[in-house]
Amino acid sequence: MVTIQGRQPGDFSHGNHNSGSFNKVTITLHYHRYDGDYEGWNLWVWLDGQSGRMVEFVESPAYGRSATFTMEEPTGINRVGFIIRKSTVENDWASKRFDDRFITSFDQNGYAEAWLMQGMERIYHSANEVDVSPGIISAEQNSWQEIQVKTNLAFDWDHDNIAVNLEGATIQDIRISKDHYDSDLAHQLTIITKEKLTLSDQYRVAISHFGYCDVTYGEIVRTKEFDDEFSYSGTLGAIYSEGGTLFRLWAPSASEAAVVIYPPSPDKEPILNVMEKGPKGTWSIQLNGNLHETAYMFKVKIGKYWHEAVDPYARAVTVNGEKGVVVNLAQTNPVQWTSAKPPLANIEDAIIYELHVRDASIHPNSGIQHKGKFLGLTETNTETSDGISTGLRYIKELGVTHVQLLPIYDFWTVDETRLATPQYNWGYDPKHYNAPDGSYSTDPYKPCVRIMELKQMIQTMHDQGLRVIMDVVYNHVYDAARSSFQQLVPGYYFRYTEEGWLSNGTGVGNDTASERSMMRKFIVDSLVYWATEYHLDGFRFDLMGIHDVDTMNEIRKALDSIDPAIIILGEGWDLHTALPGEKKANQYNAHKMQRIGHFNDSIRDHLKGNNFSDRDNGFVNGKSGLDYIIKQGITAGMKFPYERPSYTAPNQVVNYVEAHDNHTLWDKLCLTNPQASQEDLKAMHKLATSVVLLSQGISFLHAGQEFMRTKNGEHNSYRSPDRINQLDWDRRAEFAQEVDYIKGLIQLRKSFQSFRMRTLEQVQKFMHFYQTIDRVIAYRLDAHGHHDPAAELMVVHNARDVSVTIPLESDGPWHVLVNGTRAGIESLSIIKRDSIEVPRYGTYVLMRK
Known part of the structure; x- marks a missing residue:
């Protein structure tokens, strides 16, 4: 055991921090085969998002074979993937060794060297680590x-x-x-x-x-019996108190375990503390003294080998997430930190604004001091040089209810030691799920700073009347082999195919196994931690269809015990993962998951055209025959049910037309209608957004959608530079009229509960569609509920390139609230006729009291 007395907060600036981004890297891989047979063996190497290439080995007298190759990418390289494979005359992929592996650490010159051994998945970073004697x-x-x-x-x-x-x-x-x-x-x-x-x-x-080896758990870890034997319900991780910290680890595969403590001075050696074996595969040790801001790692012996890993439950980490850090969370609370939140009566009341932290403030004319940082979204009175509101002030003025933040947990692909160099990533490359990413903090070397600044941002948003949703990516890890999950309990946390390969429904090399009890526990524990410690108001699940129904229901139950108004929404796509179809948490099983929302890709693709086809158009930009499908979206599937998605309430449907993925709506319209005038493109754009904001269910906007955000045609900008991804505040000024139009639609939606019905029965009873010609949708909303003004509403969406006349069946007068250019709750004009003319590519909303 070790005792470390209280000390001043350290900056954790020592250590090896070379997992950054380079424009060019050179790698040497050495490969040793015990049998001496190198015939046909070669490397397949690639960069993320690019095609791969073959690299041949050459003779290396010191170590069998070696290969040296260079990779270049102007936007930056964070890792290089490789597979060792055997090629024959008939088949380049006659055999391969293991799943995807990655080189992620480079020296300051972008060079990496590693040693590989036949039959072993481990990547050695020193020749001295390799033992070639029989064993x-x-x-x-x-x-x-x-x-x-x-x-x-x-x-x-x-x-x-x-x-x-x-x-x-x-x-x-x-x-x-x-x-x-x-x-x-x-x-x-x-x-x-x-x-x-x-x-x-x-x-x-x-x-x-060959000697001996203790038997450890292999594929047996993926059985129900293993879960029954080792499922543990207690608290895991570093459990801090001022007098000492209890370290508890779940690692049933280990025969030995230890926690390594790193003293504050880089000149002192780490201290290894042997842990005691406890119930249900746990290991624990109590270390005395105030360990606040002490760095630590777990070590486990599995079979013949020791593995070192960051605590999966780590709540604070050193720069680039290289080590876990013990933290007294009470010292990370900002001034006036409170759990009070803006009110939200019902989930359907949410109007979500999806935002990337860096995008919000990095523009040169944002007027924001802390550009690209959490603190940039704590500045409440920012504006451009022309006096146009920006940042948080602007979002508040827009009127949305929730800000949904792209990943803010610790992710791999931005080097926190080189933040002076522009770097960008969306963050869908998880490293540590329970600690914020340091690239958004003002000092990534101080573990508590990122925690406090994130809390400051959340508190400020709450103070401004905005709830906060966190984008979570529990469906995969960036590098399965090097993840803490795989290092500590190999084979348990991931799904595998019948052939023994990692399941890859995510398309990024691995799928986590939420159906296993300790993976499910980890996800639930993590979400409860974020909801309680950070006062978060919702969670957006990336590739939610990878997860299982029972886990999502367990999450809903756990979060309800904290705040029933916490929103859960996700991508309920049907993904090809090693899980039976009836267990997948996708749209087709929505009826099994109450009060969990699914992104509605049907209305998205049919409003503007298929996301994955640049030239395909939709309802607003020229395609006929889509009225019924658009009505399905407008009614959240309640009045016009979907054939396969099984929604049972409006709050299970998240209607949207653009998000961070794929082309922005503006870029899609420019691709599909290259001959259209600027004014027609604006009209189509406003029409699509109006459909989203006037539909039943939950409304979702991509940040900048209201000023027709463009990414200059980039459809996958996850690591594109700021000039592509930034919110262009000058463009916001240029499209001020369009912004005001969307503000008006938001105000209208918030003012009439008719746009936010709670049940299938209400939609069926109070929503009435009229028979119209193709590409024209008209419907009436009867007043209902004591929250609504005593008013009848009529909505018309005209996607044709000519104006249309719509009869008014009820006596007037009708007040026009939305026309082709303006929107809100004030009467723009009064109609006393028995019909209304709706302009081309226009939405009209009328009210009769």
Whole structure:
């Protein structure tokens, strides 16, 4: 045990911080095969979002084979992916070694060197770490009567004098893996036992000439029995108190565990503290003294090897998330920190504004001092040089109810040690789920600063009447092999295919396994932490369809106990992951997940054209025959039900037409209607946004949509420079009339509950559609509920390129609240006729008291 007395906050500036972004990198990979057979083996290398290429190995007398190659990318390189594969004349991919692996650490010149060994997934960063003497690499319990053993050297079972022994169980049979095309399999054998193996007994394999190895858990970790045996319900991580900190880790695969404490001075050696084994696969140790701002790591021994990892539950981290940090969270609270929030009566009342922290303030004319930082969104009275409101002041004036922030947890691909160099990423590359990202703080070297500044931002937004939603990405990790999950409990936290490869429904190399109890617990614990410690008001789930229904319902239950007004919404896409269809948390199973919203890709794609086809158009920009589908979206599927999505209440539908992904609406309209005038493009754009804001369900706007945001045609700007992604506050001034129009629509939506009905029954009873010609939708909303003014509303969306005349069946007078150029709750004109003429590409809203 170790005692560290209280000390002044450190800056954690020491250590190796070389996981940054470079325009050009050079990598040398050494590859050693014990069998000496290098025929056909080569590298496949790639950069994120780009096609790969083959790199050949060359002879390396010191270490089998090696390959040196260079990668270049003007927007920056954070990692380089590689696969070792075997090519034949018939098939370039006759075999491969392991799933995607990545080189992520480079020296100051952008150079990296690593050593690889046949049959081992580990990436060595020093030749001295590699042991080429005969040995057992691993012995893993894969089923209740099978132990798979891997050695680092091939042997001839039929002719070599090989003896295999198993302590703790009786060997019934031994299978030797042999494959002409896959010589690595000659290093594997499977022991079949007579009796059923348990999860509690200890087993050890010994092979003559190869030594011994303790049996650890293999594929068995993905069984229900494993969850039943080891599921733990208590608190995990570093549990701080002024007198001492309790460290508790869940690592049932480990035979030993320790917590490594890093003293504040870089000149002092880390202190290793052995942890005691506890119930349900846990390890713990109590260290005395005030450890506030003390850096730490967990170490576990699994089989023959030690693994070091950051605590998955770490609430604070050092620069670039290299170590966990113990934190007294009470010292991170800003002045006047309060749990009081702006009121939200019902989830359907939400009007969400999706925003990237850096985008909001980085523009040169934003008038914001803390550009690109959390604190930039605490400045409440900012404006351009021409006196036009910007930042938080502008968002408040717009009238939305929620700001949804793209990922703000600690992510991989912005180097916090090089923030003077412009870097950009959306943040869908998770590193540490429970700590804020340091690139948005004013000092990433001080772990508490990012926490306090994020809290300041949230408090300021609450003070300005805005609730805050956090974008969460629990569906995958950036680098599965190097993740804390895989280092601490290999094979447990991820889904695998029947062939034993990582499931890849996310399209980024791995899918987390939310259906397993400790992954589910981690997600729920994490969300409860963010909701309580940071007073967050909602969570947007990236690729929610990867998760399972039970986990999402458990999340809803846990958050309801904190604040039932907390919003849960997500991408309920049907993704090809290793999970039965009836368990996926997608749109088709919406009926199983009450009060959880799904992004409505149907109305998105049919308003403007398919997201994945540049030239495909939709309802507002020229395509016919879509009226019924648009009505489905307008009614949130309540009056015109969807064939497969199974929504049962309006609050399960999030209507939108653009988001951070894909082309902005403006860019899409420019692509599909290149001959259209500027005024027609504006009219189509306003028409699409008006449909979103006047539909049932939850309304969602992409930041800058109201001033027709453009990314200059970029459709995937996740790492594009600021000039592409920034909110252009000069453009906001240029499109001031359009901004006022959207403000008016927001005010209208908030003023009439008819646009925010609560139930399927209400929509069916109080919403009436008229028969119209193609590309014209007209409907009436009857007044209902004691919150609504005693008014009848009529809405007309005309997507044709000519004006249309719509009869008014009820006696007037009708007050026009929305016309082709203006919108709000004040009467713009009075109609006493029996019809109304709606202009081309226009929306009209009329009210009759």
